[in-house]
Structures are given as C-alpha cells and as structure tokens.
Amino acid sequence: MCANSCHIKQVEASNAGVKVGLIVRGICCLLAEIPGETENIHIRSIVGRFLEHSRIYIFGTPDRDKIYIASADFMTRNTLRRVEVATPIYDDKIKQRIRDMFGLMMKDNMQARIQQPDGTYLKQNRDVEEINSQEQQYADAYERARQ
Template sequence: EAADDKNVVSIKMTLYRVAKHSEVVEALCEAAENGKDVLVLVELKARFDEENNIEWSRRLEKAGCTVIYGLEGYKVHSKLCLITKRSGTKTEYYTQIGTGNYNEKTSRLYTDLSVMTCDKDIAKDAIDVFNALASDDTVKSVDKLLVAPNCLQNKVLDMIDGQIAIAQSGGEGYIGVKINSLTDKKIIDRFIEASRAGVKIDLVVRGICCLIPGVEGETDNIRIISIVGRFLEHSRIYMFGKGEERKIYIASADFMTRNTLRRVEVAAPILDEDIKAQISMMFDKMLADNCQARELDSDGEYTLVSDGKEPLNSQELFYDLAYERASKAEVEDK
C-alpha cells in the first residue's frame, strides 16, 4: 500500500531472509520506481541465504533503492520497517516490528508475532536505528525500543533486577519468556539470582537451553517447557511483572550471546492494553499445553506434559482463534 500511496515519502526496512520470489522486495522496488526514498539493509551474512540475498540486493539497487550490506562485525537480524507519510504539514510514522523474517514461505510454517504502531517515540528510535546503520554504526541509546548490541541485554538485566527487588520487598515478582534458545550466561545467572529471591519464572524455550530448573535452593522457582508441533515456534516474548505493571516486549532476539551482543536486534514494547492481554493469554495457553509441550526437569531430561486435564494444543487453539477473528472481520466488512 505504501508503494502506491502518493503521500508516502520514504520506506526503510531491514531484510534478513526473503523468499526466492519475494513480493516484499518487489513492493520496495515499486516504491522506489514511484519516486519514494527507499532504504533497505540486506544482510548478506544470513546463513544459507547469501546467494538469494545478493540477487535481490542487485534488483533493489537497479530499481533505485539505497541498499546497505550489513555492518562489519555484526549481523543485522532485526525485523524492522518504518514508513513515513506526509500530508500537507502533517507527518505520520508507521513502525512495524516483528519476530519473524519478511519471507512469504517461512511465514506459512513459523509461529511469529508482529506489531504495527504510530507511536512517535518508537518511530524516533527506529529512525535512530536506520541512521546508525546508514553510518555503518550501531545505536548507543534508545527510549522505548530495546536494540542490541548496546541496549538490549543490559535493559533485560535491569528488568530482571526490578522483579528481584519486588520479591525482596515482599511482593510477587514474575518473569515469563518465550524464545528459541537460552545460552546467554549473564541472563542465566540473573535468572538464578531471581529464583533464589523468590521470583516465579516461566520459560518456553524451544531449542537449546543451558539452564536447569528445579534445583533446590537455586532454580526451584523456574519452570521450563519446550513446544514442538506442526509449526516452528519462532516468536520471542519477554514479560516482566504482573497485573497493570506488567511490561511486555516482542523481539527478534533469543537470549544467546550471539544475539544480545553480536547482532543488531530489536525488541518492541507492547503498549496497547488489548494486545498486552492477548499476548498474556497466548503465553498462559502455551504454559497449559499438554499435547505438544515437554517439561525440563532437574536431571536435564524432557518429559511430555501429562497433567490429566482436558487436552490443550496451543498451536491448534491459536490457529482456530485466528480463523474465528478473520471470519468476524469478514462479516463486519460486509
């Protein structure tokens, strides 16, 4: 839509993995051919997709897009898009932040989350990210977004510390995280510290996990499950606190040192209360999954969750809910 909108003046986007027949890239080319300022960062170090990305970057350049080819020493793994629209003296920003790549093929196979917002502070952070990338640099400070390598791990540690302080003062500290992998030792050590302080921690970690739960006096407040089903679990969710004070982020970054310190990653705060409630509900349903979930025990073994409750397959539930929402929207449109 932005490619054809006469009031859109610019589109800035990061591309990590794209499909072999990418409609996203075609739309960016169309936007440039329509006279819009299009800046695209194409990550040439995306493993197994190097050749495909080189071909698409040439197509983008030929169409008149400004193409950046990553940063020295860092992979750009963020999923970030910023659209600037002007009408008269009014300027509007549309920022989209996701957990999955702009890839039509994997979007049918992976579970991911994406948020689109007109929040001007988030747009300002996104502008700073793109300006830094265009200068072959990384952002040193941000307001609302979390941006690796300089402004993500430290802010996550600060939020864990916040929950530790709540628990130590007699309150109910809580942390809920869904990621692909957990190997970042600084974050793992802080999780252990939080568990010792009485913070309840729920982790949904699909793959590699270097933290053992249920160790008495150390990690007995930590529960870890892995969900493996029809779709590849790929979304990343960070949650800190409970009730109205809960902070929720969706992110491109797993808690791995390669993500938190050696890549450009972006996490976005969820500010809308309805969306926060939706993500909290989804996380709770994942924790209650007793069809595809396997729980990690203190011996390092995974066991299929069997709690005797009514069967709950979280992926099938979200699939059905998505179709239900789509059907309601179709009826309302008519």
C-alpha cells in the first residue's frame, strides 16, 4: 500500500529529469526504470535479519540538501490513519552521518535487491567487495559504544 500522491510526485520528478533513489524494506508498488515514465527512479530493497530500516528523506543536491528523519514510511495507512512525525535535520555533523549511512545502504551488495521494470527484484553483483550495510552499521554502533 503506497501513497498514490507520493507516486505521482515521484513520476513527475522523474519525467523532469530528477534522479530519485528509493531504499525500501520489502517491496514497492511503484515500478522503477520504465523508459519514458520512471526511468530516473531506482528502487533498492534491503531486508536485514531484524527487519529494521531507516526512515530517511533526502531532497536536493549534496551541497544544498534538506534531510528529514521520520517515525514512519509515507504509506497510506501511516499518513491517513495514524499520527506520525517527521523532523528536519539541521546539524551539519548529523546530516553528514545520515548521508554516510545512506551512501552505505546504496553500496550494499549482500542484502540489497534491485527492482526491475517488471517489478521483480534481482540480487546485486557481488564481483566486488561484499558490503552488508546493516551488519556494518551494527559493527560501527558497537565500536562507538566501546569508545
């Protein structure tokens, strides 16, 4: 159940040439990479062992981005039937940490699956260094806790 208004805006952005990258926990009913419609939308699914996932929203270019974190996904059941919250991130150090986390998830080639135009998901190419973004984030958190 995806919010239709979000899909419409993402398709409009794609058609205007905006690159849209989505990291979803499971499946997404928006079909990505369809020529002439959603060719600028790329969807990655990452499901880890605890099913946890971030609610990070980054808009704009790295030099002038706006970053938000939220308590829920923008799905109809969350936006129409529940009280949820999203907040902007202003602190530059925290913004950089969130960008780094997002970048790590975009490099994940162990848990990530890439959505194809027909809605199927394929595993990443593993010919390069193996990256499991969630396991790396666990290790980083344990290291910070030790310090």
